[in-house]
């Protein structure tokens with residue numbers, strides 16, 4: 066387990082965050098559609114990590130206080146990332162679950178958009194489709210990386226988590242940002258979170274002018290093989 070120094074947070078706030086995350090999990094469509102064993106694994110991963118990590122609980126709490134929209138998005142991306150990670154590990158890791166990989170992915174996904182908290186609020190209030198091509202908006206992965214990098218001096222955050230934050234908007238074909246990385250220059254964990262993030266943005270109707278069903282978004286992303294690997 067990643068060792069992270071503790072922060073001050075009341076037991077009441079901790080309980081609130083853990084129960085909210087459990088509620089999120091129960092309500093997710095793709096989680097509900099999974100087999101019992103898989104559902105159990107995802108829940109176990111989250112409940113093994115969360116109650117023992119005050120730093121991440123505090124971050125979730127702070128994100129929620131700052132913006133309900135960012136909080137909802139961050140948790141949904143974290144859960145979707147774990148679902149994709151489980152599928153990836155079952156396929157390519159002989160069914161063995163590397164819990165450290167899942168832990169990195171969970172932290173990285175929860176924190177992937179913290180950089181948006183330092184940008185102009187219009188970027189959180191607008192639909193993504195209206196601002197996604199603006200240079201200012203493209204700064205958020207680097208800003209988020211710097212915030213967590215700075216705090217990581219005190220909380221010993223692993224580089225794998227920082228890479229997810231910095232690289233979650235990169236695409237395999239080099240069309241992403243901030244560094245236009247290509248292929249395996251992008252860490253596998255960042256690729257998983259990038260795919261989960263794109264899925265959630267479509268599902269929330271952020272990248273289109275109407276909401277699309279789960280199945281339609283799944284089909285759409287399966288065809289985007291130049292941008293995302295077949296996770």
Ligand SMILES: [Fe+2]
Pocket residue numbers: 177178205233234
């Ligand atoms: Fe982002």
